[in-house]
Structures are given as C-alpha cells and as structure tokens.
Amino acid sequence: MNQLVDAVLVLLIxxxxxxxxxxxxxxxxxxVAIQGLLLGFLAIAIQDGQLTVVGTLxxxxxxxxKGFLLPWLLFRAMREADTVREVEPFISYNLSIMIGxxxxxxxxxxxxHLRLPSQPESSVLVPAALFTILAGLIVTVSRxxxxxxxxxxxALENGIYAFGAAVALEMxxxxxxxxxxxxxxGVFVMxxxxxxxxxxFDHIDTGRLTSLTDRVR
Amino acid sequence: MRSLFPLLLxxxxxxxxxxxxxxxxxxxxxxxxPPLAQPYHDLWKLIRKGAVYSxxxxxxxxxxxxxGLAATICAAALLPFGAFPAAMAxxxxxxxxxxxxxxxxxxxVVAALDTGSSFEGMGASREVTFSAxxxxxxxxxxxxxxxxxxxxxxxxxxxxxSTGTWMHAAPAxxxxxxxxxxVFLAENxxxxxxxxxxxxxxxxxxxxxxxxxxxxDFAMIQYAAALKMWLLGALIIAIAFPWHTDNPWLDGxxxxxxxxALGIITGVIESSMARLRLVRVPQLLIAAIVLxxxxxxxxxx
Numbered sequence: 001m002n003q004l005v006d007a008v009l010v011l012l013i014x015x016x017x018x019x020x021x022x023x024x025x026x027x028x029x030x031x032v033a034i035q036g037l038l039l040g041f042l043a044i045a046i047q048d049g050q051l052t053v054v055g056t057l058x059x060x061x062x063x064x065x066k067g068f069l070l071p072w073l074l075f076r077a078m079r080e081a082d083t084v085r086e087v088e089p090f091i092s093y094n095l096s097i098m099i100g101x102x103x104x105x106x107x108x109x110x111x112x113h114l115r116l117p118s119q120p121e122s123s124v125l126v127p128a129a130l131f132t133i134l135a136g137l138i139v140t141v142s143r144x145x146x147x148x149x150x151x152x153x154x155a156l157e158n159g160i161y162a163f164g165a166a167v168a169l170e171m172x173x174x175x176x177x178x179x180x181x182x183x184x185x186g187v188f189v190m191x192x193x194x195x196x197x198x199x200x201f202d203h204i205d206t207g208r209l210t211s212l213t214d215r216v217r
Numbered sequence: 218m219r220s221l222f223p224l225l226l227x228x229x230x231x232x233x234x235x236x237x238x239x240x241x242x243x244x245x246x247x248x249x250x251p252p253l254a255q256p257y258h259d260l261w262k263l264i265r266k267g268a269v270y271s272x273x274x275x276x277x278x279x280x281x282x283x284x285g286l287a288a289t290i291c292a293a294a295l296l297p298f299g300a301f302p303a304a305m306a307x308x309x310x311x312x313x314x315x316x317x318x319x320x321x322x323x324x325x326v327v328a329a330l331d332t333g334s335s336f337e338g339m340g341a342s343r344e345v346t347f348s349a350x351x352x353x354x355x356x357x358x359x360x361x362x363x364x365x366x367x368x369x370x371x372x373x374x375x376x377x378x379s380t381g382t383w384m385h386a387a388p389a390x391x392x393x394x395x396x397x398x399x400v401f402l403a404e405n406x407x408x409x410x411x412x413x414x415x416x417x418x419x420x421x422x423x424x425x426x427x428x429x430x431x432x433x434d435f436a437m438i439q440y441a442a443a444l445k446m447w448l449l450g451a452l453i454i455a456i457a458f459p460w461h462t463d464n465p466w467l468d469g470x471x472x473x474x475x476x477x478a479l480g481i482i483t484g485v486i487e488s489s490m491a492r493l494r495l496v497r498v499p500q501l502l503i504a505a506i507v508l509x510x511x512x513x514x515x516x517x518x
Contacts, residue, residue, distance in 0.1 A: 003384070003385070003387055003388075006387075006388045006515070007387065007388050009388075010388040010392065010511065010515065013511060014508075014511075017504065017507055021500060021504065093500055094499055094500055094503055097500065097503050097504065097507065098503065100507075101503075101506075101507050101510065104507075104510075104511070104514075105514075108514050123517070124515060127514075
C-alpha cells in the first residue's frame with residue numbers, strides 16, 4: 001500500500017513541476033485538476049483498506065469538485081475573459097522550475113526535521129504537501145494573469161489538503177466539507193471578479209493593476 | 218571470456234538499433250524504409266572512401282574521431298548486459314562511464330572548433346550547452362541507482378536491481394528511467410531535442426559539428442554515436458527489465474528484446490513528436506535533472 005501512496009505523491013510533485021513549467025493556461029488548469037484527482041485517490045489509498053462510507057465518499061466528492069467542477073469554472077472564466085492562452089510569467093519557465101527544485105529540496109529537508117504528532121503514512125507525504133504549497137505560492141506571485149493566481153491558490157489549497165492527510169487522518173467531516181465549500185465559493189467569486197476586471201479594464205494583467213489609484217496624476 | 222560478451226555484443230549490434238529506429242519511423246509514416254542492416258552498409262561505404270582534410274585544420278581535427286571512438290569503446294567495456302558482467306568492473310566505474318562520454322564529446326567539439334567554420338562553432342556551442350544540462354541528469358540518475366543498491370560499480374549496481382527492487386522502490390526507479398530516457402534522447406540527438414534526419418544547419422546540433430569530417434573519420438563518428446546509443450539504451454533496459462533467471466543466455470535474450478523494444482519506442486516517439494524549439498530544450502533537460510534528483514531523494518536511507 002505504501003508503494004501506491006508513494007507513487008501518487010510522486011505524481012503530485014510532478015504535476016507541481018508541470019504547473020511551474022507549462023506555458024499554456026489550459027495546461028496549468030489541467031495540472032491543478034489532476035492534482036485534485038490525485039488527492040482524492042491519495043485520501044482513499046492512505047486509509048490502507050479500512051474504508052468507511054464517509055471515508056470513501058468525502059474524497060470522491062472532493063475529487064469531483066477539484067478535478068471537474070473547478071477546472072470547468074476556470075475554463076469558463078478563461079473563455080469569458082477572452083484571454084490570451086499563454087501564461088505570461090514575470091520570470092522565465094526555466095527559472096520557475098529551478099526555484100521549484102530549490103523549493104522541493106527545502107520541503108524534503110523540512111519533511112525530515114519537522115516534528116509531527118503522528119508518524120505520516122509515507123516519508124514523502126510531508127515534502128510533497130509542502131512542495132505543492134510552495135509551487136502554488138510561486139505560481140501566485142510570479143504570473144501576470146488573474147486566472148493564474150486562482151490556479152496558484154488552488155494548488156496551495158491542494159497542498160494544504162495533502163498536509164491534512166499527513167497530520168490528521170480523521171478530520172471532522174464538517175470541517176472538510178466546509179473547506180471544500182469555501183474553495184468552491186472562492187473560485188466562484190474570483191471567476192466573477194476576473195470577468196468584471198476584464199470588462200472594466202479590457203485585460204486581466206495584474207502587473208498593470210498596480211497603477212490603479214485614486215490620486216489624480 | 219564470458220565477461221567480454223557485453224562488449225562484443227555492443228560492438229557488433231550497435232548500428233542495428235539505428236536501423237530498427239529508422240525502420241519504425243518508416244513503418245509509421247507508411248513507407249517500407251531502408252533495410253535493418255542499412256547503417257552497416259553506410260559505415261562500410263564510408264570506410265572505403267578517402268578522407269579530405271582542410272588545410273586550416275590541425276592534428277586535433279584528426280584526433281577527434283579517433284579519441285571519440287576509443288573513449289566510447291572503453292565505456293562499452295564498463296557496462297554489463299543481462300547476466301553477463303562487464304569486461305572491466307571496479308568501485309566507482311559509474312563515474313568513469315559518464316566522464317568517458319564527456320571525453321568523447323570534448324574531442325568531437327574541439328575537432329569541430331578546429332575547422333574554424335562558423336556553422337560547426339554554432340553546433341559545438343549548442344552541443345556543449347545541452348550536454349552540460351544532460352550530464353547532471355545522468356549523474357543524479359546513476360547516483361540514485363547507486364544509493365538504492367549500495368554498490369559503486371555498474372556491474373554490481375545493475376546486478377542488484379531485481380524485480381524485488383521494483384517491489385519496494387518503483388517510484389524512484391520509474392523516475393530514474395524517465396530521466397535517463399530524456400538523457401538518451403538528448404545525448405543521441407534524437408527528435409524532441411535534435412532531428413537526425415534534417416540537414417538544415419540552423420536547427421541541427423550534433424550533425425552540424427561533423428559536417429567537415431569525411432570517409433573513415435565520419436564512419437568512426439557515426440559508429441561511436443551508434444555505440445553510445447547502445448550503451449545508454451542498455452543502461453535503461455537493465456533497469457527496466459531486471460529479470461534474473463538462472464540461465465544467463467535467457468537473460469541475454471531478454472535484454473536484446475528490451476533493446477529492440479527501446480528502438481521501436483524511440484522510433485514511435487520520433488514519429489509522433491515534433492522537434493522542440495531550441496529555447497525549450499533546456500526546459501526538458503532541467504525536467505530530467507528534477508526527475509533524477511527526485512529519484513535520488515526518494516531512495517530510503
């Protein structure tokens with residue numbers, strides 16, 4: 001079973017790098033969708049055969065929302081906002097991947113030195129979770145478009161979800177469902193916000209939003 | 218005597234893999250394609266020709282192909298095949314393998330620069346740039362294998378990898394194979410990185426360096442390239458098909474089948490992908506470094 005968990009976690013890390021290295025917006029959204037599906041799979045695989053009804057349903061719901069619903073919303077927002085399909089990063093893709101590699105090294109180091117209340121299922125779990133969080137962070141700060149920031153935020157949330165799987169196997173259902181709802185509403189609101197920003201300014205370039213000010217120049 | 222077997226196998230069968238790749242590409246494109254032994258005919262044709270040397274070149278130009286081939290044959294002596302141990306094996310020979318490849322490349326590059334042609338200088342610059350990124354990927358991949366098995370000699374490392382290793386370290390091994398596959402394609406100038414079929418100097422990497430070589434010199438370069446492809450391929454196959462039966466000949470046949478499969482896979486990759494833009498190639502190679510680095514990190518202590 002540990003093999004399977006390890007494989008899923010490695011795939012999670014690889015999708016993180018896919019997110020950092022791909023130049024197409026659609027590819028980024030797909031990478032996050034794959035992460036969502038992988039996390040659903042991880043949550044089931046990590047229970048090691050002792051499946052409960054809730055323990056199976058919850059990951060399935062979360063995988064459906066993160067793997068299909070949210071990407072659909074993002075693709076819709078992308079279409080509505082008529083964006084160019086390229087990511088337009090502030091830093092080059094190679095540099096993003098290299099920063100990601102440094103982040104991975106940092107996560108691996110942290111994963112070894114972090115004291116956790118319970119021993120996680122796999123030694124890669126904490127590093128993979130931390131790396132996904134870092135990858136989300138890098139995408140959020142280094143990309144120009146508003147949509148990529150939503151994508152980064154989703155990756156961040158995926159990382160936190162994976163970390164939750166590492167620390168607490170049994171999270172209360174209410175909390176987990178609440179988080180899922182929050183993310184859903186968050187992406188909803190951001191989609192609408194992107195649409196409005198686009199209608200108001202004819203672009204969703206966050207680099208140019210800094211020039212927004214009340215002062216008359 | 219038996220330990221010379223992998224070396225002899227590599228020396229005799231290396232160009233055959235190129236034939237398999239070309240045949241696969243032709244098959245996918247709906248053509249019959251050249252016969253499988255075509256690379257041998259090409260080599261034989263080149264050997265019978267005379268060589269032309271430019272007056273601007275020095276002894277470096279003539280030394281390039283010779284050293285390149287000699288270094289590659291030495292590398293072939295280090296790599297086992299199937300259950301047959303390599304002709305030479307000592308602790309740390311996996312580092313020598315990587316550096317023998319580097320030595321061969323260095324002399325080919327120096328020979329290219331020696332011609333003073335701007336085209337060859339361009340090719341040399343590209344070759345060195347990309348191999349500088351491919352080498353860490355190869356090193357980290359081999360290091361991951363060494364750490365996994367606890368051995369420092371290629372023969373014992375590859376002998377220690379078995380189906381049992383796959384049972385408890387499948388993620389690390391698959392990552393290593395992925396990284397080595399990218400290195401295999403990049404180092405052998407195959408399609409996502411370089412197009413071996415094109416003769417447009419603007420897009421070529423490897424081919425453009427050897428434009429001025431002719432006759433037997435060119436045959437040596439071609440043959441060394443085929444040998445290098447066989448060696449990197451054999452390394453991948455030894456990890457991907459680690460079955461060890463009691464009968465070494467059966468293992469050898471399994472390895473040969475694996476090489477054949479690798480040739481077909483490479484042909485399919487070449488038929489289904491376009492060559493990457495030159496600026497995207499480093500990204501692919503950095504991805505390979507990341508893959509093998511991750512494999513190294515995944516190996517349990």
